[in-house]
Amino acid sequence: MTMTPEPAARRLPGLKGFDDALTRITEGVAALLVAAEVVVLGSSTVARYVLHTPIVWSDELASLLFLWLAMMGSVVALRRGEHMRLTAFVRNLAPGTRSWLDTLGMGLVIALLLTLLPAALEHFEDLSISTTPVLEISEGFRVAAVLIGFALMLLTAVDTVLRQASLFQIAVVAAGIAAAAAIFWWFTPVFEEMGNANLLIFFLGIVTFCMVIGAPIAFAFCLGTVSYLAFSTQIPLTIVPSRMDEGMSHLILLAVPMFILLGALIEVAGLARAMISFLVALLGHLRGGLQYVLLGAMYLVSGISGAKAADMAAVAPTLFPEMKKRGNDEGDLTSLLSASAVMSETIPPSIVLITVGSVTGVSIASLFTGGLLPAFVGMAVLCVVVFFQTRTEDMSQAQRFSGRDKLRLFVIAIPSLGLPLVIRTAVVEGVATATEVSTIGIIYSVAVGLLVYRQFDWKRVYPILVETASLSGAILLVVGAATAMAWALTQSGFSRQLVEVMTMVPGGKLGFLLTSAVAFIILGSVLEGVPAIVLFGPLLFPIARLMGVDEVHYAIVAVFAMGFGLFMPPFGVGFYLACAIGRVSPDVAIRRVGPHMGALLVALLLIVLIPWISTGFL
Known part of the structure; x- marks a missing residue:
C-alpha cells in the first residue's frame, strides 16, 4: 500500500501563521468587494429606476471593482480547492498516488504563474x-488586479504545495517540470514547422493531461495557451493577461456574482423553504407527489444561485427524508435530483445563458425567453417517468392538507413565488438588465427575510459573501482563460478549418445540430457549461448562423446538451454532486439513471427537431 509522504510544512513552523494570515486577508478583501459591488449596483439601480437620475460613473466603478472581485475570488477558490476540475480519473486512486498527482498539478500551476507574472506586469505598465x-x-x-491576483495565487499555490507535499515530492516534480520545459524549448523549431498540427500537442495533449491529473481547468487552459505561444509562435505572452482581462471584464458577467449571492440569500431569508412547503401541501398527497414537488421547485429556483449544487441543496434535504419514508428507492431519488438539474439548465437566469450572451452576442432577453419552454419539455418527460415509477407508492402515511391550510401556505409563499417571476419577467421584457435585476432581487430577498419571514441570520452573511467570491472567481477565471485560449485558436487558423469541417457534415442543418448536440454532451461531461461555451461558443455560433440555424435555438440545444453531459455518469461531475447532496453512494445511484437520462435524451431530440420549442415565444 502506498503511503502519503510527510508534508514539507512540518519542517516550517512559521508556515501556519502565514497561511492563516493570507486566508483572512484574501477572504476579507473578497467579501468586501462583493459587498461593494452590491452597494454600487444597488445605488445605481435605485437612482435609475426610482429617482430617475442615473449615476454616470457607476458602471465604470463597478467594472473596476469587478476585475478585482474576479481575481481575488480566484485566489480564494484556489486556497479552498474550489476551482472547476475533472476528478473522474483521480477520484478513486490510492492516497499516495493522488498526493503525487496533486503535487504535479500544483507544480504546473506554480510554473504557469511564474511565467505569467512578468507578462502581467508589462500589461499593467502598458x-x-x-x-x-x-x-x-x-x-x-483596474488592471493591477490581474498582476496582484497572479502574485497572490502564486503564494497560495506554493503554500498549498508546502502543506500537502513532501520535500522529496517537491524536488522531483520541480525537476520534472524543468526538464519538460527544456525539451519543449529544444523542439521549438520543430513545432514551428509543424503548422497547425502542433495544436494537437498544446491544446489537446497538454490541456488533456492537466485535466486528467486533476489540475484546475482554468489553469489547464492557460498552460496550453502559454505553451503554444511560447514554443511555437513569436507572439509575446502579454497577450494572455490582456485577453484574460478582456474576457473577465464584460459588464454583463457582473450578473454572475450577483445571482450567486441572490441564490444563497433566498435560502437564508426563508424564501426557498416557504416555496417548497406550499408545493408539498398542494401535491404531496398524490402518488409521486413529492417527486413532482422536487421538479417544480427546481424549475422555480434553478438558475438563481449560479451553481447547480446550490439549487439541489436548496430542495433535496427538505424532501428526501419523507420520500424515503414512502418507500422510494434512494437511487431513483438521486437520479431524479440529478436529472432535474439537467432539465432546468435553460431556465433563466441561468449563468450559462448569461455567459452565452456575453461571448456570442446573442440577446440575453431572447435566451431567457427561449429557455423556459425547453425546460418545461424536460420536466414533462421526467413527470412521465415519475408516474410509472410511483404507481405502487405507499400513500397511507402521507399528510393531507385542508383547503384552509393550502391557502395559508400559499399566502406565506407569495413573496417567495414572486421573486423568480419578477426576475424573469423583468429581464425577458427588457425592463432592466440581468445585473440590475439580480441587484433588485438581493434587496428584495433581504427585505422579505427581515420583514416577512423574520429569519434572516446575519451571522451567515460573511461566509456567504466569501463563498460568492470563491464561486464567482472560479467561474470568471475559466472565462478569462478560455477567452485567451479561443483567441490563440482563432489566430492559428483553427476556426477557419473548423468551419470547413462542420459545413461538410452530412444532413445539412439537422446533421449539424445533431453533431453539435453530441459534441456539447461530451464537452459538458469534461469541461462543464461555462468553460465549454466560452471556448467553443465563438467558434461554433458563426457556423450555426452560416448553416441557417437560429442562434437562440442553437444556444438552447448547446446548453441543454452540456447539462446532459454534466450530469451523465461516469464522467459528469454534476452526477456526483447530486449523490453527495442526496447522501447516496454513486454505485447505488448509477444503476438507476437509465430511465431519467433516457427521458432527457428524448427531450433533447425534441428540442433539436422542433425549433419552435426554443423560438416560439420570441
Whole structure:
C-alpha cells in the first residue's frame, strides 16, 4: 500500500501563521468587494429606476471593482480547492498516488504563474498610462488586479504545495517540470514547422493531461495557451493577461456574482423553504407527489444561485427524508435530483445563458425567453417517468392538507413565488438588465427575510459573501482563460478549418445540430457549461448562423446538451454532486439513471427537431 509522504510544512513552523494570515486577508478583501459591488449596483439601480437620475460613473466603478472581485475570488477558490476540475480519473486512486498527482498539478500551476507574472506586469505598465473616460483615473487601478491576483495565487499555490507535499515530492516534480520545459524549448523549431498540427500537442495533449491529473481547468487552459505561444509562435505572452482581462471584464458577467449571492440569500431569508412547503401541501398527497414537488421547485429556483449544487441543496434535504419514508428507492431519488438539474439548465437566469450572451452576442432577453419552454419539455418527460415509477407508492402515511391550510401556505409563499417571476419577467421584457435585476432581487430577498419571514441570520452573511467570491472567481477565471485560449485558436487558423469541417457534415442543418448536440454532451461531461461555451461558443455560433440555424435555438440545444453531459455518469461531475447532496453512494445511484437520462435524451431530440420549442415565444 502506498503511503502519503510527510508534508514539507512540518519542517516550517512559521508556515501556519502565514497561511492563516493570507486566508483572512484574501477572504476579507473578497467579501468586501462583493459587498461593494452590491452597494454600487444597488445605488445605481435605485437612482435609475426610482429617482430617475442615473449615476454616470457607476458602471465604470463597478467594472473596476469587478476585475478585482474576479481575481481575488480566484485566489480564494484556489486556497479552498474550489476551482472547476475533472476528478473522474483521480477520484478513486490510492492516497499516495493522488498526493503525487496533486503535487504535479500544483507544480504546473506554480510554473504557469511564474511565467505569467512578468507578462502581467508589462500589461499593467502598458495600460497604466491610460485614463478611464468618466472617473479620469489611471487604468492601472483596474488592471493591477490581474498582476496582484497572479502574485497572490502564486503564494497560495506554493503554500498549498508546502502543506500537502513532501520535500522529496517537491524536488522531483520541480525537476520534472524543468526538464519538460527544456525539451519543449529544444523542439521549438520543430513545432514551428509543424503548422497547425502542433495544436494537437498544446491544446489537446497538454490541456488533456492537466485535466486528467486533476489540475484546475482554468489553469489547464492557460498552460496550453502559454505553451503554444511560447514554443511555437513569436507572439509575446502579454497577450494572455490582456485577453484574460478582456474576457473577465464584460459588464454583463457582473450578473454572475450577483445571482450567486441572490441564490444563497433566498435560502437564508426563508424564501426557498416557504416555496417548497406550499408545493408539498398542494401535491404531496398524490402518488409521486413529492417527486413532482422536487421538479417544480427546481424549475422555480434553478438558475438563481449560479451553481447547480446550490439549487439541489436548496430542495433535496427538505424532501428526501419523507420520500424515503414512502418507500422510494434512494437511487431513483438521486437520479431524479440529478436529472432535474439537467432539465432546468435553460431556465433563466441561468449563468450559462448569461455567459452565452456575453461571448456570442446573442440577446440575453431572447435566451431567457427561449429557455423556459425547453425546460418545461424536460420536466414533462421526467413527470412521465415519475408516474410509472410511483404507481405502487405507499400513500397511507402521507399528510393531507385542508383547503384552509393550502391557502395559508400559499399566502406565506407569495413573496417567495414572486421573486423568480419578477426576475424573469423583468429581464425577458427588457425592463432592466440581468445585473440590475439580480441587484433588485438581493434587496428584495433581504427585505422579505427581515420583514416577512423574520429569519434572516446575519451571522451567515460573511461566509456567504466569501463563498460568492470563491464561486464567482472560479467561474470568471475559466472565462478569462478560455477567452485567451479561443483567441490563440482563432489566430492559428483553427476556426477557419473548423468551419470547413462542420459545413461538410452530412444532413445539412439537422446533421449539424445533431453533431453539435453530441459534441456539447461530451464537452459538458469534461469541461462543464461555462468553460465549454466560452471556448467553443465563438467558434461554433458563426457556423450555426452560416448553416441557417437560429442562434437562440442553437444556444438552447448547446446548453441543454452540456447539462446532459454534466450530469451523465461516469464522467459528469454534476452526477456526483447530486449523490453527495442526496447522501447516496454513486454505485447505488448509477444503476438507476437509465430511465431519467433516457427521458432527457428524448427531450433533447425534441428540442433539436422542433425549433419552435426554443423560438416560439420570441
